[in-house]
Amino acid sequence: MTDDAADFTPAPALTEHMIAHLPKVSLHDHLDGGLRPQTLLELAEEVGHTLPTTDVNALGEWFVEAADSGSLPRYLETFDHTIAVMQTREGLRRVARDAVVDLAADGVVYGELRYAPEQHTQRGLSLQEVVDAVQQGLDDGVADAQEDGRTITVGTLITAMRQADRSPEIARLALDNRDRGVVGFDIAGPEAGFLPTLHREAFELLRAENFPVTIHAGEADGAASIWEALQMGALRLGHGVRIIEDVTVQEGSEGAVQVGRLAQWVLDRQIPLEVAPSSNLQTGVASAIATHPVTRLRDLGFAVTINTDNRLMSGTTLSREMTLLAAESDWTLDDLEAATLTAAFAGFAHRDVLERIVAEQILPGYDAAREA
Template identity: 55%
Template sequence: MSTLDGFQAQLRALPKVSLHDHLDGSLRPQTLIDLAAEVGHELPTADPEALQEIFRTNANSGDLVKYLEAFAHTTAVMQSAENLRRVAREYVEDLAADGVVYSEVRWAPEQHLAGGLTLDETVEAVQAGLNDGVEAVEANDGVIAVGQLISAMRQADHAEEIVELALRHRDAGVVGFDIAGPEAGFPPSRFAASFTRLAEQMLPATVHAGEADGLESVRGALVDGRAQRLGHGIRVAEDITLTSGPESRSKIGDGGEDLIEVELGPVATWVRDRQIHLETSPTSNLQTGAVSALTGKTEAELAHHPFDMLYQLGFNVGVNTDNRLVSGVTLTGELAALAEAFDYGLAELADFQINAIEASFLGYEEREVLAAHILEAWQ
């Protein structure tokens, strides 16, 4: 076993937290093949390893259209209660196998109605699968808890209906609300009334922002979306000005120069000072072009990701996978990649777990119990 493999094995055994993981982007390749055969949906291949490689290659192509091709396949097979339940159960089992002890799974029920299900029936089917998965993990002496984040698709304009759906199921597995889909042209201000309704009913929200669009998207998520967390959020770095040179000892940024002075604009200041959690997904942020949009580097690498800069400046950052099938990643692998890119040890990687659990939509007592469990294990 190589040193890297040994480090990943160590990380896999440690308790971790996942706050940004899409259900329809995280199917097992074999499950996708099985379900596609059942419903008569054509896939590029019926070989699970080859299918995974096609998705990974498309994700790494730099072409967002190719990246998104996978979702046409996954949602096509997730149109029945039985299939939703299976996908949700396996989702939990796969996370537990990777050492995740708490997850908030996001998905958009409005994308799963083609088979005749109602919105409520889709949520109930996913919750049944999540419950099945938790029971299976516990039967093997494991520990995991999972909450649903109900997403509304920005381009569909069904936010008011989806908010009411989330509220109806808040005591039956739903822990929060999200908006997903294209950022540009679909700002949170379009759904201001829906976010007000959530605030009135005190159901928390996270908002996809600062991934496919820039700083104004982040501002809109905070102001109009009343976001407690930012989905990705890395383009808040557009509001940070660095002056660098050889004089200082502190290294920060994309490979290189020593920091002399940092100036935070009003949005970045608000995000840092209020400790608004950033749900970063390092590999996905590279694949979707979010890092290139920040750096201007067409061939962006993980070392160009603003993650380390944000962490060193005191931003509240977490680590996520976004879409495990599509990107071909695990949470363990993402942590190991960050450790290699930025020379992190276990102490830093533990910080990201505590950041995430404290920013989760669990209740205070539950967060405290899980945080203590995580700290004890990582120390």
């Protein structure tokens, strides 16, 4: 045996327990897609909303089954129930508080939660009152997590619905609340037929104010959606996995690939992809974790990050997403750390905040996992 072989230390086997204790970064998590089933039941009773079932376990299962349709429009229908209970200050505050506590319990040290204020005014709240209620809940959650010995930093992304026409107003709302918890802007909803350029006025306003933007693109729609998102100033791509459609295997070249101009642009500039593997299976982007494009994109050098999208609808956590990648696509501890660091430095919080989180929480956490 050579000296090099004698000194070799194999990489630690990734277990579900180990992954659960890793520090994590969550960039793509919808507030109205992550409710606890118990909270949903209680809030629904308070506001008189009828749910598919009043059994807490069956309710959680219903959301996963309803969302597991392979269709993004059908997937989005499940939000009728969650949004219905998020129309009051108390409801919004509780949902936001729960979300932060749950993320912290899952090891998330930096998280961005996104929501569309325009969807929460059905009972008379103003847009600003919605933002204020959510921020109060986030503050409550950070404080509660701190009492449990967990430190988490949270920002929000104000989202406009791409099938509506209120994006300039929502963009101004985001700007009015910058440095008050709101760190960025997004558009969400059905991609097909509602390309980002329909919201050019909003994006031009945000660009003029140097305000960060991420855009849902490359999930339900393909390269055209991604191209338009980049033209509108997206600094990150929400999902973005269909960029793989601009990457082809060259015939007779034993696996050599040809990267198209759009994919090359995304690759060269390391534009982060907010990938949510389980959610992508539900919406038909991939058929299995083992064949999900995220691993191929990682191998090609794209800036991939791992996310949950909607924890309730996918019955998932960030730990579970990472565990699935480790078990079914052979992701290593180094792979998870690289994706976590990519996500950390792609966050829309100020740079000094992100650097502190990396130095004080992420790097020590991964070092501890290697030494365990």
